[in-house]
Amino acid sequence: MTTEGTFLPDVSLQGPRSVAHRVRLAFSAIRNSLTTLWSRTGVRSTVIDASVFLIAVLDVWLVVPDDAPTYSVYLSALSCGALLLRRWFPFTVLLLATPGFMAGWAQVAAMMALGFLATRKQTHWQVWVGAWLVWMCRFILWPLDEFVALSWQLHALDVIYSTVVAGMPLAIGLLIGARQQLATRLAELAASRDRERKLHAEMVRAEERTRLAREMHDVVSHNITLIAMQAGVLTAAAPGGEAERTARTVRELSTQTLEELRGLVGLLRSGSVDDDGPSPKVCEIPDLVQGCQVPVKLHLDTLPAHVPDQVSAAAYRTVQESLTNVRKHAPGATTVITVSADDEALHVEVRNDPPARAADSGPLPSGGYGLTGLAERARKLGGTVESAPTSDGGFCVTARYPVNTVDDTAEDAEPMETPTA
Incomplete structure (x- = not known):
């Protein structure tokens, strides 16, 4: 079988362009595959959790001194490890991360825990408690004797830095959470509008079906009934012969049409979309x-x-x-x-x-x-x-x-x- 209109290009004339086109197709296929893989919730969550954990560990590893106390290293490791549970216990993770920030080196871990808590809880009291804890961890210097020995100028600088450290993840978390809530509400609003449009369309169709059923019953059914009655009168008036047979046929067809019309009116009034009534075979x-x-x-x-x-x-x-x-x-x-x-x-x-032959009574109406x-x-x-x-x-x-x-x-x-x- 041949297919007309099919054009096969000459590959020899399009060598470089063909190679470039194949390369673009390959990159497009790789990009689509990565996009599909990333859109899967499990893969995306695993990659994000691993990235957060590695960033927190890298922050501790880069700043911890060689002579750091052992307990501070353990507390910092606890803060980083707790981030793996932030999706299920955000407030508990923040509580576990604050000791590693105050007495250790896990500042980024505590900030990430606060940001995720703000994203999940928004203006809940846990968020404000967590922000106060992160602020205190940055303001108070460990050990406490060194904190007391600081001058008032350094304390004032610590207030500013503590506000920045606690306020930045808090603001980012609140912004992300508000954006997610807004997107959810917009999706719900769009779904609600779609439902309203469907309901309105159904109501309009129901009204139109009712009007059609009423017109069919009041006009068409009435006229067909009159035809059947006139055919019956003609049958009684002219017994025997071609006129009686024709009138009887007209009466039978009128009766059958009335039965089908009643079924159609019932379907229209019931609002059924499919032909659920009796249908010919x-x-x-x-x-x-x-x-x-x-x-x-x-x-x-x-x-x-x-x-x-x-x-x-x-x-x-x-x-x-x-x-x-x-x-x-x-x-x-x-x-x-x-x-x-x-x-x-x-x-x-x-x-x-x-x-x-020509029509007996002239052309019949046809639409x-x-x-x-x-x-x-x-x-x-x-x-x-x-x-x-x-x-x-x-x-x-x-x-x-x-x-x-x-x-x-x-x-x-x-x-x-x-x-x-």
């Missing part, structure tokens, strides 16, 4: 052909054991609409209906000859919505409907409906034998 096509008053040749092959209800109804409606168009636009024309199936789809073809509706139904089921005039002046409607892509819970039916009409 493809096995009822022979009955439809017998009462259509059109010379028809029906070829109905053996169908699969299970045909979804929606596909079966679509095939029936295709034949029904095609026969209606033949009666309206090609009176007296011979029509050939072929219904067949394979492993994937149900096929329907309705082909009629040119009209044999062209019947074939449009068939096409829309087919697209919904994943199929196709095509219609076009034939070369001899007739018309042909061809439909294809997949039988394996429609979920249906109906029980399997027995295979239908080929009838003859």
Whole structure:
């Protein structure tokens, strides 16, 4: 099978450009892979926790002197190790980090613990207690005798530095937490607006369905009832003969139409989106052909054991609409209906000859919505409907409906034998 419109470039003329393009594609694939990997919560959390821990350890290792007391090294190590639990116990981690800051060298560990506590708790009392502890750890010099020996100028500088050390992680944590809360609220607001739009659309559709049901019941149903009553009067007034048979047919069709109309009105008022009411089957096509008053040749092959209800109804409606168009636009024309199936789809073809005579009562009104509706139904089921005039002046409607892509819970039916009409 050949595909037209396919262009294969000459690789020999695009050597350097082709290599550069492949390199860009490779870098793009690596970047997408890293982005996907980073977006996974577990990987991202592990990388962040490891980075925080390593930065805190590096801060202690760079500033601790060789002659540092052993207890200060242990307290600093405890402060760094406690950061691994900051996601679950933020306030406890801060309490464990402050001794390593006051009597040790873990200043960055305490600042990180305070920043994460502020991010999680925002203006909770634990945040202010933690900020005061970090401030005191930076202000008080260990051992205490050296702190007492400092001059007032150094104490004033320690107040400034302590405020910076405690205030910077506090401000960053509050900012990050507020940003997260704002993003969450914006997402909730967007979801709420989507729900409101959906509810409003449902309300508008429900009102429109109710209006259509009311109009169908009050206008169409009334007129069809009058037609059925007039046909009954005509049947009683002209017993025997062609007039009685025609009137009886009109009455039967009017009664059947009223029943279908009541079902449609019920569906509209119930607000059901799908066709949950009784629907015609493809096995009822022979009955439809017998009462259509059109010379028809029906070829109905053996169908699969299970045909979804929606596909079966679509095939029936295709034949029904095609026969209606033949009666309206090609009176007296011979029509050939072929219904067949394979492993994937149900096929329907309705082909009629040119009209044999002119319409008895002039052209009937037609809006062209019947074939449009068939096409829309087919697209919904994943199929196709095509219609076009034939070369001899007739018309042909061809439909294809997949039988394996429609979920249906109906029980399997027995295979239908080929009838003859």
